[in-house]
Amino acid sequence: MSSLDNLTVLGSGVLGGQIAWHSAYKAKKVVVYDIDLDAIDRCRATHDQYAAIYLSEVGASEADIVATRQRLTFTTDLAAAVAEADLVIEAVxxxxxxxxxxxxxMAGLLPAHTLLATNSSTLLPSDFAKDTGRADKFCALHFGNGIWTMNFAEVMAHPGSSRETLTQVTEFAVEIGMVPIPVLKEHNGYIVNSWFVPLLNAAQTLVTNGIARPEDVDRTFMIGGRAVGPLGMMDMVGMKTSYDVLALWGKELGDAQMSANADYIKERFLDKGLLGVPTGEGYYTYPEPAYAHPGFLDIPDIADLPDFVASMLPL
Structure with a gap:
């Protein structure tokens, strides 16, 4: 058993909010920190949605939901947020x-015993080890979006991570119901994002370059049994995170198409305040996206084919 009972989550966005809620559901005492009160309000509202999901899909009782809420606190005060933390998970x-x-x-505010983990999806723990002021007590712990069903946590060390830190953090992951996935050496993208980001980037390229409509990209992925396509996944990840990842790696890799994809997301979504699922609109509108409607994958009526053909012809 780990001794990590008091968790602080830095960042109340999509994954930060999920990690906080799920850890509280699994009996951890959780403080959620964000610099932005509006972001905290959005996180609280999203937790209401999670409560409904956990009641209907996870098997939670009303008493479980009440207990989960009682274990959660929210603050914009960093010192207060980490004052009693056994583990801080960074999800900014x-x-x-x-x-x-x-x-x-945060470095000068932490109790001596506190462990740190980054939930970064593409950056390495060694990028930040020096900044933490406690490199031996630091590693990566990356979660999947939809944590209640995508219950894995990738654990990645950097050269200074101690065995005790890795042991405690992995035990914590198991205690909150995660399947720990060891990343055997530092690698940008970890395991899941080494295939997931290229998938999203390839799908976004088809849309950015006017080759396919978003819903048709998703249809090609969903026919065969998958519940959501790449553009629907992008909505779930959130447009801000999708933009940040593509902008960062477009620049780092000198990839003009990836940078163009980031610009497309910024212009079509971020500049209009559309963040995907968190704001109810991205490529689809929520809570009832078109890809979840009956008939989305149906063979079309022959009478509708003139519009289909017209879409492929020059104006």
């Missing part, structure tokens, strides 16, 4: 400078 935006600044700001 996927921007190297933002993450580094958070670790530097």
């Amino acid at each position: 935006p996927e921007v190297r400078e933002i993450k580094s600044a958070v670790y530097r700001d």
Whole structure:
């Protein structure tokens, strides 16, 4: 058993909010920190949605939901957020400078025993180890979106991570119902995002370059039994995270198409305040996206084919 009973989650976005809620459901005492009160309000509202999901899909009782809420607190005060933390999981935006600044700001506020983990989806723990001020007590712990069903947690060390830190963090993952996935050496993208980001980038390229409509990209992925396509997944991940990842790696890799895909997301979604599932609209509208409607994958009526053909012809 780990001794990590008091968790602080830095960042109340999509995954931060999920990690906080699920850990509280699994009997951990959780503090959620964010610099933005509006973000905290959105997180609280999303937790209401999770309560309904856990009641209908996870087997939670009303008493479980009440207990989960009682284990959660929210704050914009960093010092207060980490004052009693046994483990801090960082889930702030996927921007190297933002993450580094958070670790530097936090370093002098932490109790001596506190362990740190980054939930970064593509950046390495060694990128931030020095900033933490406690490199031996730091590693990566990356969760999957939809944590109640995608219950895995990728554990990745950096050269300074101690065996005790890795043991405690892995035990924590098991205690909250995760299947721990060891990443055997540092690798940008870990395991899941090494295939997931290229999938999203390839799907976005088809849309950015006007080759296919979003719903048709998703249909080609969903026919055969998958519940959601790549553009629907992008809505679930959130447009801000999708933009951050594609913008970062477009620049890092000198990949003009990836950068163009990031620009497309910014112009079509972020600049209009559309964040995907968190705001109820992205490529689809929620809570009833078109891909979940009966008939989305049906063979079309022959009478509708003139419009189908017209879509492929020049204006």
